[in-house]
Amino acid sequence: MADNTKDTKEDIKAPKPASNLQIKTPKGTRDWHGPDMLLREQLFQTVSDVFKRHGGTPLDTPVFELREILAGKYGEDSKLIYDLQDQGGELCSLRYDLTVPFARWLAMTSTQQVKRYHIAKVYRRDQPAIARGRMREFHQCDFDIAGVYDPMIPDAEILRIIVEVFDALKLGITIKLNHRKILDGLFAVAGVPAEKIRTISSAVDKLDKMPWADVKKEMVEEKGLPEEVADKIGVYVQNAGNITDIINYIKADAHLPANDDIKAGIHDMELLAAYLEALEVTDKVSFDLSLARGLDYYTGLIFEVINKPEPVAEGDKKKKSKKDDPASQVGSIAAGGRYDNLVGMYGKKQIPCVGISFGIDRIYTILKARGENDIKKREVDVFVMAFGGGKDFDGLLIERMKIARQLWNAGIRAEYMPKAKPKLQAQFKAAEGTPLGVILGEDELKAGQVRLKKLDQGQGQKDEGNLVPIDSLAEEVKKLLL
Amino acid sequence: MADNTKDTKEDIKAPKPASNLQIKTPKGTRDWHGPDMLLREQLFQTVSDVFKRHGGTPLDTPVFELREILAGKYGEDSKLIYDLQDQGGELCSLRYDLTVPFARWLAMTSTQQVKRYHIAKVYRRDQPAIARGRMREFHQCDFDIAGVYDPMIPDAEILRIIVEVFDALKLGITIKLNHRKILDGLFAVAGVPAEKIRTISSAVDKLDKMPWADVKKEMVEEKGLPEEVADKIGVYVQNAGNITDIINYIKADAHLPANDDIKAGIHDMELLAAYLEALEVTDKVSFDLSLARGLDYYTGLIFEVINKPEPVAEGDKKKKSKKDDPASQVGSIAAGGRYDNLVGMYGKKQIPCVGISFGIDRIYTILKARGENDIKKREVDVFVMAFGGGKDFDGLLIERMKIARQLWNAGIRAEYMPKAKPKLQAQFKAAEGTPLGVILGEDELKAGQVRLKKLDQGQGQKDEGNLVPIDSLAEEVKKLLL
Incomplete structure (x- = not known):
């Protein structure tokens, strides 16, 4: 297994441009995703x-x-x-x-x-x-x-x-x-x-x-x-x-x-x-x-x-x-x-x-x-977002990471947008289908708080969600996921 | 798929005796069980x-x-x-x-x-x-x-x-x-x-x-x-x-x-x-x-x-x-x-x-x-047994089936011995590793009851377990499995 593990990616040779190569699965087979x-x-x-x-x-x-x-x-x-x-x-x-x-x-x-x-x-x-x-x-x-x-x-x-x-x-x-x-x-x-x-x-x-x-x-x-x-x-x-x-x-x-x-x-x-x-x-x-x-x-x-x-x-x-x-x-x-x-x-x-x-x-x-796969399956429970937009807004990436880490530690499925300074609109779009959003703002963070918001109720961005102390966030999220 | 399903077993030809056939998996492969x-x-x-x-x-x-x-x-x-x-x-x-x-x-x-x-x-x-x-x-x-x-x-x-x-x-x-x-x-x-x-x-x-x-x-x-x-x-x-x-x-x-x-x-x-x-x-x-x-x-x-x-x-x-x-x-x-x-x-x-x-x-x-597969994994939760031994003892097979059916309906993993008239000893042996036993006796059944017994505590067959009404058996089993 030593070599099996090691070989996984590294023995693939440097890319050459493909020519006339048919990119498909063999006849009668398919991918599942x-x-x-x-x-x-x-x-x-x-x-x-x-x-x-x-x-x-x-x-x-x-x-x-x-x-x-x-x-x-x-x-x-x-x-x-x-x-x-x-x-x-x-x-x-x-x-x-x-x-x-x-x-x-x-x-x-x-x-x-x-x-x-x-x-x-x-x-x-x-x-x-x-x-x-x-x-x-x-x-x-x-x-x-x-x-x-x-x-x-x-x-x-x-x-x-x-x-x-x-x-x-x-x-x-x-x-x-x-x-x-x-x-x-x-x-x-x-x-x-x-x-x-x-x-x-x-x-x-x-x-x-x-x-x-x-x-x-x-x-x-x-x-x-x-x-x-x-x-x-x-x-x-x-x-x-x-x-x-x-x-x-x-x-x-x-x-x-x-x-x-x-x-x-x-x-x-x-x-x-x-x-x-x-x-x-x-x-x-x-x-x-x-x-x-x-x-x-x-x-x-x-x-x-x-x-x-x-x-x-x-x-x-x-x-x-x-x-x-x-x-x-x-x-x-x-x-x-x-x-x-x-x-x-x-x-x-x-x-x-x-x-x-x-x-x-x-x-x-x-x-x-019967339409059973039309139901959008929840792939994550919580999307962690940063709110802000002024010139000095730094995207709160490190803070988003810390909040996600807390949620992961509690076994909660969480994601954040992999951008240093994401736009709020883009974050809401990326969060589509996710039931809960945690929204970070600089003022709230200073007070040790974040906003926890239900995303799947069509209220859009107007509902600001509830202020929740960071220390009890995982607990509050779990209550809402029940 | 129609034919895929149909072919599953039926297109296998009638058995011929094997000669000189090596019964093994190919080199470098294994079965998992x-x-x-x-x-x-x-x-x-x-x-x-x-x-x-x-x-x-x-x-x-x-x-x-x-x-x-x-x-x-x-x-x-x-x-x-x-x-x-x-x-x-x-x-x-x-x-x-x-x-x-x-x-x-x-x-x-x-x-x-x-x-x-x-x-x-x-x-x-x-x-x-x-x-x-x-x-x-x-x-x-x-x-x-x-x-x-x-x-x-x-x-x-x-x-x-x-x-x-x-x-x-x-x-x-x-x-x-x-x-x-x-x-x-x-x-x-x-x-x-x-x-x-x-x-x-x-x-x-x-x-x-x-x-x-x-x-x-x-x-x-x-x-x-x-x-x-x-x-x-x-x-x-x-x-x-x-x-x-x-x-x-x-x-x-x-x-x-x-x-x-x-x-x-x-x-x-x-x-x-x-x-x-x-x-x-x-x-x-x-x-x-x-x-x-x-x-x-x-x-x-x-x-x-x-x-x-x-x-x-x-x-x-x-x-x-x-x-x-x-x-x-x-x-x-x-x-x-x-x-x-x-x-x-x-x-x-x-x-x-x-x-x-x-x-x-x-x-x-x-x-x-590290020995993690030495732990006997629970494959079923409950073994349903018949108690009796007299000449007229009929093995209570139908009754064991009915009790197992109740447990399955409640999502509980249950088995019984696939014998019409099994010996009590043989049933206890088959139940090894199963945490709970349900023991059926003719008199108890007449009273609408069965005995529910913990099997994994080394008390052997002397502990008779508790009498439980059949109607609340699944409920009682779930309590003990928690």
């Missing part, structure tokens, strides 16, 4: 406060991993991985998500149980779509519970965490739930051949974007499924509602209850229903048999969170099916599920996990659209 | 609180930059830059420091004045020295003030910020100061030919690691400086002390005061002395004429912070020169200076800057060595 950055910090803080409330502990991993750690984990999407150039030594790639680094970390430590969260950037060489918020460098925000526990207890807590996060952000949501075993069982009972389960499942997953007729067409015409099998699937997967109703629907079916996968899934869902009731999550969830997410990865409960629109007013009500609901088409703002086999890929340890990934950049976009 | 991570978060929080107190605003930039933005900025050290592989499109490299991204950002925005801070990882393909804390992925922590202001006002505030940061961390420091113009003037007056100023300056910079005799030898024998010139330099650069004394020393010299660079530098240092007095920084600084740091980069004040050791007890005092002081050999824990020409490299705008870079990983190492 000002209100955007403050909103982002606030969002991360809100989310991690919830995570900590549940005993979550942060994990941070390197931005790149050994290339072989990432190899074979992302299928076709592997082409989107950013590789580091081979400059000798190990071959590395930028992380593509936070799940593989988590699994790698679990595999190389002695950890058996952990609630870990990780908010960090990941990298994908995708075609950027800036307007839709799709970037090449973007954030993920994951909370996972790893360890062997009694069934569905951690799963229920993950759903509770989802509710707490969106409550804290004041965003209405619906959590769509399904269970991998139930879906497997459904397909088997309907008569889907084992080798077609994957492709049929991915067709079903499109039900939130296209009507059933189109999905059926894809199954029958493109994927060669017999029409009567497709029809059976269609009957099953178009059911969604509260957990108990869907459990009862499945149990009442002539064929489904006999399937072993379905039996196991129903047992899980019954436990979950009881736990969600205790955790006051029940009214946020919808057991949706069309939710299919990542079948080859998940092993149990799967879920996806959509931003719930305001209820349609009675008069506006139109006849439309659930699948036409525009909210479904916005896409998910969080998603996750149980994956019990991933950690085992890296070694002997098999650690079951359940986790949620928040689409934090998309949530950021929703909050920003 | 547990007490290390908590200490790091605490350190970052302390530092950014100080930055915010001075009106600092955070900037975040992409982890990689266009390769040509970094080109020509780091001289020989360019070989340490991590390049991304050419996978089509732009050529990019991982950032090497936070200063170049800051200058690039200033050049591409309309910003004229800003106090920005940036705490983030940077990347150097250096030989790692883990024991010394030198990593390939490590943190930098920069605060810079950019903009045209009256002389030395921002410089003084930067020094004040240094003092506040290390006060907050309870680390004793000395800030060594020098001024580039004074150093230039010194060399000129001593008779160093213009073309040798750079190499002689870097020899002088070694004075904190080797005695004057060796530095002189290097100047004369290796660098061909006439011995009498070296001797003159030696007389000058071995002076260090409070600002006013060194100013007086220079002014009293027969030759120095006539040099224009020195005149300008002395004027700056006189202003600085007055400002540092007002900001109560004076007793932390040492005007050290041997400090040479990055001459081709800095244009004015330069500084370096060393961790000041405890004063040597009277009896132990040995005759030794300032340069033998072991504290000097630890290396700097923060460093910076004024650089007025860097932003101009990227365009028409010339924005003067002064900044400080904290060696945050090294500071972390000092805090850790």
Whole structure:
């Protein structure tokens, strides 16, 4: 570190004039500053406060991993991985998500149980779509519970965490739930051949974007499924509602209850229903048999969170099916599920996990659209100004510094104008957005006093503020900031 | 983002058994978790609180930059830059420091004045020295003030910020100061030919690691400086002390005061002395004429912070020169200076800057060595337990969930054991380090009560705690947590 510190600025060579140099960030990346950055910090803080409330502990991993750690984990999407150039030594790639680094970390430590969260950037060489918020460098925000526990207890807590996060952000949501075993069982009972389960499942997953007729067409015409099998699937997967109703629907079916996968899934869902009731999550969830997410990865409960629109007013009500609901088409703002086999890929340890990934950049976009970063954030509490203007006025710089020092000592955020003899107008302009002003005048200073003035009440410069003894200034400022 | 969210876990292919796969982080990188991570978060929080107190605003930039933005900025050290592989499109490299991204950002925005801070990882393909804390992925922590202001006002505030940061961390420091113009003037007056100023300056910079005799030898024998010139330099650069004394020393010299660079530098240092007095920084600084740091980069004040050791007890005092002081050999824990020409490299705008870079990983190492992460950090406030053990004991899982939900609603960090029927012993073990326990019993629950118990007072399980009505539990817990 000695040299790291020393090198920071000094090893940058003397400036040369730039020619033809494009001054920009790389494609699909951006800088964060000002209100955007403050909103982002606030969002991360809100989310991690919830995570900590549940005993979550942060994990941070390197931005790149050994290339072989990432190899074979992302299928076709592997082409989107950013590789580091081979400059000798190990071959590395930028992380593509936070799940593989988590699994790698679990595999190389002695950890058996952990609630870990990780908010960090990941990298994908995708075609950027800036307007839709799709970037090449973007954030993920994951909370996972790893360890062997009694069934569905951690799963229920993950759903509770989802509710707490969106409550804290004041965003209405619906959590769509399904269970991998139930879906497997459904397909088997309907008569889907084992080798077609994957492709049929991915067709079903499109039900939130296209009507059933189109999905059926894809199954029958493109994927060669017999029409009567497709029809059976269609009957099953178009059911969604509260957990108990869907459990009862499945149990009442002539064929489904006999399937072993379905039996196991129903047992899980019954436990979950009881736990969600205790955790006051029940009214946020919808057991949706069309939710299919990542079948080859998940092993149990799967879920996806959509931003719930305001209820349609009675008069506006139109006849439309659930699948036409525009909210479904916005896409998910969080998603996750149980994956019990991933950690085992890296070694002997098999650690079951359940986790949620928040689409934090998309949530950021929703909050920003709601105007949350229009609010001028207070960056400092107090602006220290000098009043005067006569020929002999010396700007009171040293005195402004001393007052600011007092305020800093008291932990108060304070600034003064970095000019020796600033004009009063310029100081008021620089103070815009700051709630309090401390105004120094030579006569007042001689009497050991300054003027303390609220700046954010539109009274302009006419209100002279209150005279306050310098010794009790910090105290008075704190009272006004409460 | 739709797909980013969806892809998170589901595009990971089904597990395959790993063979010969090395499960580790890349060379020179590490994971952060547990007490290390908590200490790091605490350190970052302390530092950014100080930055915010001075009106600092955070900037975040992409982890990689266009390769040509970094080109020509780091001289020989360019070989340490991590390049991304050419996978089509732009050529990019991982950032090497936070200063170049800051200058690039200033050049591409309309910003004229800003106090920005940036705490983030940077990347150097250096030989790692883990024991010394030198990593390939490590943190930098920069605060810079950019903009045209009256002389030395921002410089003084930067020094004040240094003092506040290390006060907050309870680390004793000395800030060594020098001024580039004074150093230039010194060399000129001593008779160093213009073309040798750079190499002689870097020899002088070694004075904190080797005695004057060796530095002189290097100047004369290796660098061909006439011995009498070296001797003159030696007389000058071995002076260090409070600002006013060194100013007086220079002014009293027969030759120095006539040099224009020195005149300008002395004027700056006189202003600085007055400002540092007002900001109560004076007793932390040492005007050290041997400090040479990055001459081709800095244009004015330069500084370096060393961790000041405890004063040597009277009896132990040995005759030794300032340069033998072991504290000097630890290396700097923060460093910076004024650089007025860097932003101009990227365009028409010339924005003067002064900044400080904290060696945050090294500071972390000092805090850790001081044992600050031995303190078991409270990860949750309350552990919710079930008491019972008879044959019919059902573990009260639903009831534990309901109590935890109440506590979460009140913003309290709470956990319960994720077992349906946990043993009491196991629950107490899982609760270790948690200050409070809430113990549920069937009889108490019937009466609408639970037991609330302090867990961290070594009374074990014998103290039964106090009976508290469930309705006022959150309130009672908050009282005990104060």
